[in-house]
Amino acid sequence: MSSTLTPRRADSIENPQLQQWKASLEESAIAHPPGVFSPAFIQETLALTRRLFIQLQRRPSTLVAGIVQPLMWLILFGALFQNVPQGLFGESQNYGQFLGAGIIVFTAFAGALNAGLPVMFDREFGFLNRLLVAPLASRFSIVVASALFIAAMSLVQTAAIVGLSAVLGAGLPNVGSLLLMGAIVLTLVLGVTALSLGLAFALPGHIELIAVIFVTNLPLLFASTALVPLSFMPGWLQFVASLNPLSYAIEPIRYLYLHPDWQFSSIVFQAPWGSVSMGLALGILVAFSLGALALIRPLISRRIA
Known part of the structure; x- marks a missing residue:
């Protein structure tokens, strides 16, 4: 007589409560299939x-530094050029008003460029594997x-x-402008964050990602209209700045302050x-973000599959 026990199949469970629970799960899966925009995804x-x-709450210095640094830029650069003759920077009443748009955009750009670092650290510490x-x-x-x-x-x-x-005297845009x-x-931010996350999955470690961030930050700042008008630049730099996505975010914001x-x-x-025009600048920004998302989607799909 064999003493081997044959395990009972899951579908032969006679417990009515377990059967009801299983049926409710199947109905929920049919009504709300998993995937993007499903309740489970949200x-x-x-x-x-x-x-x-929560990580930010435990390290609030990150948020404090992210706010204090651009404010210091705004105060110090504004004071440095406060005696510049009026009209030298276009329609802006003072350099602080001209600089505000550049500081806003560059701060957002720098923060978005760092978006890949938490994912990279999750990769290196093994937490990303647990999520996958x-x-x-x-x-x-x-x-x-x-x-x-x-x-x-x-x-x-x-x-x-x-x-x-x-x-500081730059004025406050109206609600629609804000x-x-x-x-x-x-x-x-959407487009730059997409590129940063793509780099986080493509590069081997955080050292390489930080190197890319350092190499990218200042050249894109100076090759934009954040600090000076386009007319101040030599011809070749004007052409480069006109290809820089930052310029198409800075100039509309600067225009909103004045008009x-x-x-x-x-x-x-x-x-x-x-x-x-304002519409063309916004269209170029949207095209940049959509292009960045389309560029990184195959890479991220392979890495998190």
């Missing part, structure tokens, strides 16, 4: 985003959570810079190849 994205905010083996509705929640966190940080920094600029300003910042009655057809600056 829940896990919010949970991963909350994790990043977890039963997630979609692993893209890892990417979306990082983007949401960086977007929230950028809005906080932008609010601080706008507030200090108003105190909303458009926020949309411009978020559009740029409360803006329109999408308003000309925000003169590029070497022609006039750039």
